[in-house]
Amino acid sequence: MKSDIDMVIVHDGEQWIARNDDLQAAGRTLPELDADLARTLRRAGGYQGRTLTVFMGFDFATLPAWIRQYAPHYFNRLVRVEV
Numbered sequence: 439m440k441s442d443i444d445m446v447i448v449h450d451g452e453q454w455i456a457r458n459d460d461l462q463a464a465g466r467t468l469p470e471l472d473a474d475l476a477r478t479l480r481r482a483g484g485y486q487g488r489t490l491t492v493f494m495g496f497d498f499a500t501l502p503a504w505i506r507q508y509a510p511h512y513f514n515r516l517v518r519v520e521v
Contacts, residue, residue, distance in 0.1 A: 439491060439516060440491070441491045441492060441493035441516065442488075442490040442491050442492065443458070443461070443490055443491075443492045443493070444458060444492075444493045444495070445457055445458045445461065445492060445493065445494045445495070446458065446494070446495055446496075446497045447471075447494040447495065447496050447497070447513065447515065448496070448497045448500050449500070452466065453465055453466045453470075453471075454466075454467070454468060454470075454471045455471075456471060456475060456492075456494050460482070461475075461478055461479070461482060462478070463475035463477075463478045468515075472517055472519065475492065475517070475519055476519050476520070476521060479519060479521045480521055485521040486521055487521065488520075488521050489518055489519070489520050489521070490518070490519050490521060491516060491517070491518055491519075492515075492516070492517045492518075492519055493514070493515070493516055494514065494515040494516075494517065495514050496513035496514055
């Protein structure tokens, strides 16, 4: 499935953060992140009335180097957001 928007997702120890060059959303839980993403897209304009597919690729650079070889699949998400 092709995504409409690509973002990078990280966890800063307190919350999940998804961002790209134009947008940033955050939440303590994944449902909170998704809700903030929908709000962010509504505020950004140009997306109203659409259902978007958002790919969130985990930033593996945030994992310790020794564990990366054991978790190449660690965390990627494909989320459908109604704006």
